[in-house]
Amino acid sequence: MTVKGPVRRYHVCLAPDALEADAELLEVVRDAGVSDVWVAGFFYGHWHYSPERIGVQLRRIEKLGLRGHVVQLPLGHPGDSLGAVTGQPPLIPPAHWSRVVRADGRIGWGTSLHEPATAENAEALRRLGAMGVRAVFLDDDFRLASGPGSIGDVTARGILRISGECMGMGRRVARSCGRRWRSGV
Numbered sequence: 001m002t003v004k005g006p007v008r009r010y011h012v013c014l015a016p017d018a019l020e021a022d023a024e025l026l027e028v029v030r031d032a033g034v035s036d037v038w039v040a041g042f043f044y045g046h047w048h049y050s051p052e053r054i055g056v057q058l059r060r061i062e063k064l065g066l067r068g069h070v071v072q073l074p075l076g077h078p079g080d081s082l083g084a085v086t087g088q089p090p091l092i093p094p095a096h097w098s099r100v101v102r103a104d105g106r107i108g109w110g111t112s113l114h115e116p117a118t119a120e121n122a123e124a125l126r127r128l129g130a131m132g133v134r135a136v137f138l139d140d141d142f143r144l145a146s147g148p149g150s151i152g153d154v155t156a157r158g159i160l161r162i163s164g165e166c167m168g169m170g171r172r173v174a175r176s177c178g179r180r181w182r183s184g185v
Helices: 016-021 025-033 051-063 115-129 154-167
Strands: 010-013 034-043 065-072 135-138 144-147 171-173 180-181
Touching: 010 171, 016 025, 016 034, 016 051, 025 034, 034 115, 051 115, 065 115, 115 180
Parallel strands: 010 034, 034 065, 065 135
Antiparallel strands: 135 180, 171 180
């Protein structure tokens, strides 16, 4: 059996801040054997980096012969797992998104699959698609529990809304713990 091309592909996720701070960083990761670079996109209601800024970095990535992709956190990411010590990106969705009602009746921030969150996520995907982005990792983060003993509210209708918008764009939503759409697949 003959294998054409690389047997393995290596991925790295880099923020536009890091790419802008070190002009040689992309060459370093390429020379280390990385084939795919993922950049931050729409994070639970916020463009931490503008789509224009993301587009600039994706063009730089592709110019160096690497594959450029985007990470999107569509549903919320409770807690500070992103390490946002500066307060950026914000750690909670925008105030106009629905808050989580936990099993004990307490209200908090976390995964939101209600309007307008689903519509805004679908719009972010359309905007990325219009920029030429062909692969987005949707970190679905169906974190029902934001901590021990706290279960949130997740609805299947919201999941279908985001998935349906992607599929309506001619993109398939993969069935995995991270959802990813790819053009023409």
